[in-house]
Amino acid sequence: MSYNLLSGKKGIIFGALDEKSISWAVAKRAHEEGATFVLTNAPIAIRMGNISDLAQQCGGARVIGADATVVSDLENLINQSMEHLGGKLDFVLHSVGMSLNVRKKRPYTNLDYDFMHKTMDISAISFHKLLQSLYKADAMVAGGSVLTLSYMAAQRTFPDYNDMAEAKAMLESITRSFGYHYGIKNRVRVNSISQSPTQTTAGTGVGGFDSFYEFSDKISPLGNANAAECADYCITLLSDLTRMVTMQNLFHDGGFSSMGVSHRIMDRLDLLQSAE
Ligand SMILES: NC(=O)c1ccc[n+]([C@@H]2O[C@H](COP(=O)([O-])OP(=O)(O)OC[C@H]3O[C@@H](n4cnc5c(N)ncnc54)[C@H](O)[C@@H]3O)[C@@H](O)[C@H]2O)c1
Numbered sequence: 001m002s003y004n005l006l007s008g009k010k011g012i013i014f015g016a017l018d019e020k021s022i023s024w025a026v027a028k029r030a031h032e033e034g035a036t037f038v039l040t041n042a043p044i045a046i047r048m049g050n051i052s053d054l055a056q057q058c059g060g061a062r063v064i065g066a067d068a069t070v071v072s073d074l075e076n077l078i079n080q081s082m083e084h085l086g087g088k089l090d091f092v093l094h095s096v097g098m099s100l101n102v103r104k105k106r107p108y109t110n111l112d113y114d115f116m117h118k119t120m121d122i123s124a125i126s127f128h129k130l131l132q133s134l135y136k137a138d139a140m141v142a143g144g145s146v147l148t149l150s151y152m153a154a155q156r157t158f159p160d161y162n163d164m165a166e167a168k169a170m171l172e173s174i175t176r177s178f179g180y181h182y183g184i185k186n187r188v189r190v191n192s193i194s195q196s197p198t199q200t201t202a203g204t205g206v207g208g209f210d211s212f213y214e215f216s217d218k219i220s221p222l223g224n225a226n227a228a229e230c231a232d233y234c235i236t237l238l239s240d241l242t243r244m245v246t247m248q249n250l251f252h253d254g255g256f257s258s259m260g261v262s263h264r265i266m267d268r269l270d271l272l273q274s275a276e
Helices: 022-032 044-046 051-057 073-085 113-136 164-186 209-219 227-238 265-275
Strands: 010-014 035-043 060-067 089-094 140-150 187-197 247-254
Touching: 010 022, 010 073, 022 035, 022 051, 035 044, 035 051, 044 060, 051 060, 051 140, 060 073, 060 164, 060 187, 073 089, 073 113, 089 113, 089 227, 113 140, 140 164, 164 187, 164 209, 187 227, 209 265, 227 247
Parallel strands: 010 035, 010 089, 035 060, 089 140, 140 187, 187 247
Antiparallel strands: none
């Protein structure tokens, strides 16, 4: 169902690799809500994924490759997007993350530090690079919205989330710090959504994903939020309905972040104990 929340708005959406990607669902919802936008991803992801199918489903959206860690790529993306869309941007979604330590299954107590630098650059510093490039190009309309996606390992320990935990902590800090400067400059909002575990390429790459997906689902009163539900929440943050929300990390997790223990988990532990 469309509410026309993004009618006439222009933007850039990062990170749609395949149908499972959270930003794939956001792009489809943004199109339904009346937005026009450019889709972007790292050139290799554009070659390997199926972003052109998504572009077709979104009214023939333009796809422009950019490595989010390379400032000149970001500058080119921003300039070309403004030219193509015919003006400044109302919204940008940064949905980018990757850890080589996670990919190569390095345990947290035996990290490769070159990989760790890459994790930080791709998953956190790229957000600063994007914000700074938008800021310098004066590319956002007054009151525009820049949004990124985080995970609760920024606040609490999830042993297999590895160095992505540090990246998400930095990402949320950049959200607050740049949110201040961009708010002062021209009321641009900068926020992160902290999403439930979601079955995507990045998500399922984390060790023990199935168990912590299950745990999180069982402890949250509403269960895990899926990618489509995350997309709905993203749309509200990209719309004019949230003009006074900035510098926030907003949990979209079915209540997980406020829980201690749930009856569903206690019942399972009781069952295990009585079987011992
Ligand atoms: N899946 C989950 O459980 C979950 C939970 C909370 C937050 N998130 C976050 O949501 C975001 C999107 O991830 P997803 O779950 O949709 O997985 P995904 O794998 O579909 O998306 C990650 C995207 O990052 C892109 N990317 C990686 N390196 C890049 C680079 N150098 N330049 C440009 N793009 C690059 C990938 O190509 C991919 O499209 C990530 O920040 C992730 O950490 C995911």
